[in-house]
Amino acid sequence: MRYLPLSDADRGTMLSEIGVGSVDDLFACVPEDVQLEKLPDLPHHASEMRVEKVIRELAEKNLCADNAPFFIGAGAYHHHVPASVDHIIQRSEFLTSYTPYQPEISQGTLQYLFEFQSQVALLTGMEIANASMYDGSTATGEAVLMAHRLTKRQKALLSGGLHPQYTDVVRTLAKFSETETEELSAGSQQSAEIIDAIDEETSCVVVQYPDFFGNISDLSDIAAAAHEKGALLIVAVTEIISLGLIRPPGSMGADIVVAEGQSIGNGLNFGGPYVGLLATRQKFLRQMPGRVCGETVDQDGRRGFVLTLSAREQHIRREKATSNICTNSGLCSLAFTIHMSLLGEAGLRELAEINHSRAVALSRRLEKIDGVELVTSAFFNEFAIRVSRKADEVVNELAARNILAGLPVSRMLPDVEQFENLILLAATETTSDEDIDRLEAGLKEVLS
Amino acid sequence: MSVYFTKDHEYIRIEGDVGVVGISEYAQEQLGDIVFVELPDSGKSLQSGDEAAVVESVKAASEVYAPVSGEVVESNEDLADNPALVNETPEEGAWFFKMKLSDQNELENLMSADDYKAFIEDLG
Amino acid sequence: MMNRQGRPTALPLSSSEIGETFTGNRALQVEEPLLFEIGSVDRSGVDFEEHEKLTEIPKELLRKERIGLPGLSEPETVRHYVRLSKFNYSIDGGIYPLGSCTMKHNPRLNEKLARLPGFSSLHPLQPERSVQGALELMEMLSDWLLGITGMAGIALSPKAGAHGELCGMVAIKAALEASGESARRVVVVPESAHGTNPATAALLGYDVRPVAAREDGTMGVDAIRDALKEDVAAIMLTNPNTCGLFEREIVEIAEAVHEAGAYFYCDGANLNAIAAKVRPGDLGIDAMHINLHKTFSTPHGGGGPGSGPVVFSKALAPFAPYPRVVREGDALRLEEGHGNSSKDGTAFGRLTAFHGQMGMFVRAMSYMLSHGIDGIRQASEDAVLSANYVRARLADVLNQPFGDQVCMHEVLFDDTSLKGSNVTTLDIAKVLIDEGFHPMTVYFPLVAHGAMLIEPTESESKESLDQFIDALRSICGRATADGGEAMQSAPLFAPRRRLDETLAARKPKLCWKADEADALAAE
Known part of the structure; x- marks a missing residue:
């Protein structure tokens, strides 16, 4: 048992120091009739080689994004992550440290969190940001609860352009925290429809940018209408790299910006762990959920950083806390910060341009295919097409040809006629001309 | 001028038909360095015992309860910019809010300054 | 003086002789500025493929203003974050006995x-x-x-x-x-x-x-x-x-x-x-x-x-x-x-x-596959054994709030034995930092006054447990012997001394701001 340093001799010495005869005596406080007599029926310990073999075999059963033409997005994106990012996050001092509760010996974590918060605020065009949330969807849920606290209202208005699983998360949270959601029917985000639905009870309007179907549009009118009724505008961004090219939500009147930060520094990982971003205005600081790092000085006057504003958090406020959260997405936020530092503004802008260019190239090729119609007009790196057959069949048949062609929208919005033939596709800097050729050829085959 | 105290360590100083509410010297000592104060809006009506304000130190946060019923007529904006005032002059400059009492009789339920002094001595 | 391992425990020089360094660095502890103070918006550590530039985004939606995100080349990035990492304690580097947090070994497999x-x-x-x-x-x-x-x-x-x-x-x-x-x-x-x-x-x-x-x-x-x-x-x-x-x-x-x-x-x-x-x-x-x-x-x-x-x-x-x-x-x-x-x-x-x-x-x-169900059971037993060993060896210097009884995987002490000295639980934690250990969980759970919750986990050897216990015993001894005045200034050897948490909370500064930095430079 390679992870256990104690020898039987050590155990014997320790037991006699404690003054008991056997380890069973230490478990004497456990009622005897619930102590396990025999072990549950599960395998016994195994060598590193054996474990690696078992898990590698499972990994190899999957068709991953590296091994196929790949066009899936919908909230998680396949980007190239520089090798140095993964190297640094595996340093012992980052990987195997805890929440920085002893700041004198945790300045490494605290300083990068301060850098992370600063990057997130700049990127979203907001004044402040927290030290990260679990992911984009849970950050959206927390933002809605924050808006309820700020406005003392209880109803969130959700755009039909919000990621359907984000909508599910907000709805679930609302239902059980006894607040309300008003959901506009799924489809491209329409400013007029949203503005019409805002009323005096609306605490916040939640929109996505670019929306779930890939559309980008100016949000200023929605912000103005929300503010006029005393409501807040929450903007969710699922492809954070887009903000290298398009206007930040902060410049369009957003009050809270939440985002999925996976695209920068983090792999697809079959859905997690990812990193949620949450940024807002300075004046809302005290109602912002989650961990926050702040600058201060030490006894000798040297600059240092600490976790701050913790009086709002669960370990002190208990049932009056702003949220029940007690972890952030530490290592994923570090990966984000390092990748962002490598990119810099120039690199981010170029990366965003490439993503957009690849998506335009893809859309131009696909719309020429018989039986394909481009649905999204202004987009960043993701758009929807309507095909002449059921989208899930088309995607499955392409998968059988080792092409991961996109998301059939019906997987998330089932039993709605207008979505049955809709496929959502994303392109990134990893999308090659050959990938596009193979998708084009495959689509022609399955649509003919 | 008469001052009354609650067992939650708020004081209310009566100035005409208005009561000036804050936290006691003892309370600020217990809390340590105050870092933030959240105050009620003017016009808010409070029942005796309602949560009226929140006071935060580095390691703790406490509610400040309305000692009596009434309507908030003013809150101390100075505290928003300089919460340290609560540590410096809790029972003078660093009042939290002023309220118009709806029932003067409720004051009878509170402690006098002498009673309060004995009360905190008992707390050790 | 030599310790049990034969290492001298005194500093080579008295503190007045240590003086200053030109850089503010201390050998392996190298001060590192913020990314924002060393990077620039036109520098980058990423190269891209050549590509055909296509744009179909309406002009009014394009981000035209400067974002202000600094970049670094790859070697600079690596150095910046490696230097930051050196300011952190880690379980790979030493015992991390945070009660209720379970800092056990993280296998690289x-x-x-x-x-x-x-x-x-x-x-x-x-x-x-x-x-x-x-x-x-x-x-x-x-x-x-x-x-x-x-x-x-x-x-x-x-x-x-x-x-x-x-x-x-x-x-x-x-x-x-x-x-x-x-x-x-x-x-x-x-x-x-x-x-x-x-x-x-x-x-x-x-x-x-x-x-x-x-x-x-x-x-x-x-x-x-x-x-x-x-x-x-x-x-x-x-x-x-x-x-x-x-x-x-x-x-x-x-x-x-x-x-x-x-x-x-x-x-x-x-x-x-x-x-x-x-x-x-x-x-x-x-x-x-x-x-x-x-x-x-x-x-x-x-x-x-x-x-x-x-x-x-x-x-x-x-x-x-x-x-x-x-x-x-x-x-x-x-x-x-x-x-x-x-x-x-x-x-x-x-x-x-x-x-x-x-x-x-x-x-x-x-x-789980590595340990197997038998190893998981052994890990539980070792975790409980180690916590009780810590308990037994500290029982005469620290007080258990609920009496001297067998514990599970973590042992709780309170600050009763510090009464009469000027030393608090926080001071004990900070002195442990100077001794090279991560402190235990302090002030949790709230039901114990000045709580110290120690969870050694099954990952520590007996030697490692003994080093931690010996250090903690010595600290407790010093606290009660001389009133422990000196302990209030700990830590002395960490990358930072005690930090001003009141300042951080009264005037929260959560993000780097270009204009504030410019104003500072102009002063």
């Missing part, structure tokens, strides 16, 4: 396997046929967690312990609604509970009814019975509890809870003490989260990401959220249940986009 492209480069929304291996791993993890806990159902998706708590409590609320018992508005929570427990209950609109423990630090079934009125929806109990004690009357408590028509939520943060020794399912628990980052060795990563799967009793299993992995013959499927389309209609909804922390599932599975 876990990291290697989580990075296999077949997992790390897998999109959550790929067709099911292309992700069968991933679903199989999730099924295997479920089988292990259900086997270890003896429970009936599972939700893998919660992102961390507190998220798991939310999941378990929502399932309870959904079950009560389904049986027409929404009038139950109270959750019973012991005073020693983790802060997340009452926070979660309150988030769901419940009133919290605190219950005090008995003099021995555990909950008595009588006190629970008194609290169990007909308005009670659930009880939230941690077992072993936050004082490191096993709740001896837990079976009776579970019976009383069920008799009262309520549900039993168990905070599983301390499962690492009893895994493969006791099954929570045999104790009468209805829902419990499991912190994969504690019991099953996935790294804490400076505060996350965590992973908090929840196991359910038969009564609650139908209410488990989406997504679920289901087997149909040879194939595995994901039930995702969007909108109102749920098939059986009992799942309470969805807590997160996608399927949970897959990267953590792979790591936990790698750990």
